[in-house]
Amino acid sequence: MIRDSIKSRFESVQAAGKRLEDQLRPQLDKASAELKKVLANMGADVSEPRSLSEVVSQIRSKNPTFRELTLRLDVATYDLRKKLWWDANMMTAYFTDKAGKTYQAEVRPKLTEARNRAESEARRLIEQVRDLAPSRTGGEQE
Known part of the structure; x- marks a missing residue:
């Protein structure tokens, strides 16, 4: 029983790790390719793996x-x-658009509802005050 529980948890952790690696691998490969381009433009030979000191020496020369x-x-x-x-600009535009849509769909209705509740409560309280005001003045006159 405990062995099965530990095994299933271990498998779920492995699956999550695999999903994370699958998501990150393309970005890491892309970053590696960009770094190789920059190093090549700086004068380093990146056709085969080299040590950092060799790359720095090539760039210096x-x-x-x-x-x-x-x-x-x-x-x-x-x-x-x-x-x-x-x-960065496209991501900013995407998140700004998404935030605007979320505001319109979720936040704005809640704010409108809260404002309407507050206004109706304020109207109710004002009416209660008005109803109380004449009886007080009427009670004071007697």
Whole structure:
């Protein structure tokens, strides 16, 4: 019994891990490809796996001055920066649109209902005050 429970929990954790990996793998592959493009544009040979120190040495040899390094870095990352800017703008537009739709569908009706309840309660209280006011003035006159 306990063994079956532990086994089922373990399997569900494995399944969740697999789903997470399946979701993240495309983004990691895309990021890896973009990094390889940037490194290649900076002057590194990325055709086969290399150590970080080898990549840095290659980049230094291709860019002996700080000015050359910054210019090549600017050129190498231009497309990537534009893609990131575009993606950020599109995500912002998507979430803004989604937030607007959620507001219209869920939040606004609740606010309207609360306002209507508050207004009707205020009207009821005002009517009670008006009903009480004449009887007090009438009671004071007697």
